Amino acid sequence: MNRIDRLRALTPYEADYVQWCAEQGALLREARFSDLDRENLAEEIESLGRxxxxxxxxxxxxxxxxxxxxxxxxxxxxxxxxxxxxxxxxxxxxxxxx
Missing domain, CATH: 4.10.860 (DNA Excision Repair, Uvrb; Chain A)
Structure with missing residues:
Protein backbone atom coordinates (compact mmCIF):
# COMPACT_ATOMS: atom_id res chain seq x y z
CA MET A 1 0.00 0.00 0.00
CA ASN A 2 1.47 3.34 -0.99
CA ARG A 3 1.46 6.50 1.11
CA ILE A 4 -1.68 7.97 -0.47
CA ASP A 5 -3.64 4.76 0.06
CA ARG A 6 -2.51 4.64 3.69
CA LEU A 7 -3.68 8.23 4.21
CA ARG A 8 -7.05 7.42 2.65
CA ALA A 9 -7.40 4.40 4.95
CA LEU A 10 -7.01 6.50 8.11
CA THR A 11 -10.07 7.02 10.25
CA PRO A 12 -11.02 10.62 11.11
CA TYR A 13 -9.64 9.94 14.61
CA GLU A 14 -6.26 8.94 13.17
CA ALA A 15 -6.15 11.54 10.41
CA ASP A 16 -6.87 14.74 12.37
CA TYR A 17 -7.30 14.35 16.11
CA VAL A 18 -8.17 18.01 16.75
CA GLN A 19 -10.85 17.98 14.06
CA TRP A 20 -12.17 14.65 15.39
CA CYS A 21 -12.47 16.15 18.89
CA ALA A 22 -14.38 19.15 17.55
CA GLU A 23 -16.73 16.90 15.59
CA GLN A 24 -17.37 14.61 18.55
CA GLY A 25 -18.10 17.62 20.76
CA ALA A 26 -20.58 18.98 18.22
CA LEU A 27 -22.28 15.59 17.90
CA LEU A 28 -22.65 15.36 21.68
CA ARG A 29 -24.13 18.86 21.90
CA GLU A 30 -26.59 18.02 19.13
CA ALA A 31 -27.49 14.73 20.89
CA ARG A 32 -26.56 12.78 17.74
CA PHE A 33 -25.41 9.81 19.78
CA SER A 34 -25.64 7.25 16.99
CA ASP A 35 -23.10 9.27 14.96
CA LEU A 36 -20.48 9.32 17.73
CA ASP A 37 -17.22 7.41 17.42
CA ARG A 38 -18.10 5.58 20.62
CA GLU A 39 -15.05 3.32 20.85
CA ASN A 40 -12.45 6.06 20.45
CA LEU A 41 -14.50 8.51 22.51
CA ALA A 42 -14.73 6.04 25.41
CA GLU A 43 -11.00 5.38 25.19
CA GLU A 44 -10.23 9.11 25.28
CA ILE A 45 -12.47 9.71 28.30
CA GLU A 46 -10.88 6.81 30.18
CA SER A 47 -7.41 8.10 29.35
CA LEU A 48 -8.27 11.50 30.86
CA GLY A 49 -8.72 9.92 34.27
CA ARG A 50 -5.48 7.97 33.95
Whole structure:
Protein backbone atom coordinates (compact mmCIF):
# COMPACT_ATOMS: atom_id res chain seq x y z
CA MET A 1 0.00 0.00 0.00
CA ASN A 2 1.47 3.34 -0.99
CA ARG A 3 1.46 6.50 1.11
CA ILE A 4 -1.68 7.97 -0.47
CA ASP A 5 -3.64 4.76 0.06
CA ARG A 6 -2.51 4.64 3.69
CA LEU A 7 -3.68 8.23 4.21
CA ARG A 8 -7.05 7.42 2.65
CA ALA A 9 -7.40 4.40 4.95
CA LEU A 10 -7.01 6.50 8.11
CA THR A 11 -10.07 7.02 10.25
CA PRO A 12 -11.02 10.62 11.11
CA TYR A 13 -9.64 9.94 14.61
CA GLU A 14 -6.26 8.94 13.17
CA ALA A 15 -6.15 11.54 10.41
CA ASP A 16 -6.87 14.74 12.37
CA TYR A 17 -7.30 14.35 16.11
CA VAL A 18 -8.17 18.01 16.75
CA GLN A 19 -10.85 17.98 14.06
CA TRP A 20 -12.17 14.65 15.39
CA CYS A 21 -12.47 16.15 18.89
CA ALA A 22 -14.38 19.15 17.55
CA GLU A 23 -16.73 16.90 15.59
CA GLN A 24 -17.37 14.61 18.55
CA GLY A 25 -18.10 17.62 20.76
CA ALA A 26 -20.58 18.98 18.22
CA LEU A 27 -22.28 15.59 17.90
CA LEU A 28 -22.65 15.36 21.68
CA ARG A 29 -24.13 18.86 21.90
CA GLU A 30 -26.59 18.02 19.13
CA ALA A 31 -27.49 14.73 20.89
CA ARG A 32 -26.56 12.78 17.74
CA PHE A 33 -25.41 9.81 19.78
CA SER A 34 -25.64 7.25 16.99
CA ASP A 35 -23.10 9.27 14.96
CA LEU A 36 -20.48 9.32 17.73
CA ASP A 37 -17.22 7.41 17.42
CA ARG A 38 -18.10 5.58 20.62
CA GLU A 39 -15.05 3.32 20.85
CA ASN A 40 -12.45 6.06 20.45
CA LEU A 41 -14.50 8.51 22.51
CA ALA A 42 -14.73 6.04 25.41
CA GLU A 43 -11.00 5.38 25.19
CA GLU A 44 -10.23 9.11 25.28
CA ILE A 45 -12.47 9.71 28.30
CA GLU A 46 -10.88 6.81 30.18
CA SER A 47 -7.41 8.10 29.35
CA LEU A 48 -8.27 11.50 30.86
CA GLY A 49 -8.72 9.92 34.27
CA ARG A 50 -5.48 7.97 33.95
CA UNK A 51 -3.61 11.09 32.86
CA UNK A 52 -4.84 13.08 35.86
CA UNK A 53 -3.93 10.23 38.18
CA UNK A 54 -0.38 10.07 36.76
CA UNK A 55 -0.05 13.85 36.95
CA UNK A 56 -1.11 13.94 40.60
CA UNK A 57 1.21 11.05 41.47
CA UNK A 58 4.17 12.74 39.78
CA UNK A 59 3.52 16.08 41.45
CA UNK A 60 3.01 14.41 44.84
CA UNK A 61 6.40 12.70 44.48
CA UNK A 62 8.12 16.04 43.80
CA UNK A 63 6.19 17.72 46.63
CA UNK A 64 7.05 15.00 49.13
CA UNK A 65 10.74 15.00 48.13
CA UNK A 66 11.02 18.75 48.58
CA UNK A 67 9.07 18.74 51.84
CA UNK A 68 11.40 16.04 53.18
CA UNK A 69 14.47 17.99 52.06
CA UNK A 70 13.01 21.15 53.61
CA UNK A 71 12.39 19.38 56.89
CA UNK A 72 15.56 17.32 57.16
CA UNK A 73 18.09 19.64 55.53
CA UNK A 74 17.37 23.06 57.05
CA UNK A 75 20.88 24.27 56.24
CA UNK A 76 20.28 23.70 52.53
CA UNK A 77 16.85 25.31 52.22
CA UNK A 78 16.54 27.32 49.05
CA UNK A 79 14.11 29.55 47.26
CA UNK A 80 13.98 26.87 44.57
CA UNK A 81 12.61 24.26 47.00
CA UNK A 82 10.13 26.75 48.42
CA UNK A 83 8.93 27.66 44.92
CA UNK A 84 8.63 24.01 43.93
CA UNK A 85 6.62 23.18 47.05
CA UNK A 86 4.21 26.04 46.35
CA UNK A 87 3.95 25.21 42.65
CA UNK A 88 3.23 21.52 43.25
CA UNK A 89 0.56 22.35 45.82
CA UNK A 90 -1.13 24.76 43.41
CA UNK A 91 -1.05 22.28 40.49
CA UNK A 92 -2.37 19.42 42.61
CA UNK A 93 -5.17 21.65 43.89
CA UNK A 94 -6.07 22.74 40.36
CA UNK A 95 -6.20 19.15 39.08
CA UNK A 96 -8.42 18.10 41.98
CA UNK A 97 -10.75 21.12 41.54
CA UNK A 98 -11.25 20.41 37.85
Missing amino acids: RDKREIRSRMEVLLAHLLKWGFQPGHRSHSWQSSISEQRIWIGNIIKD
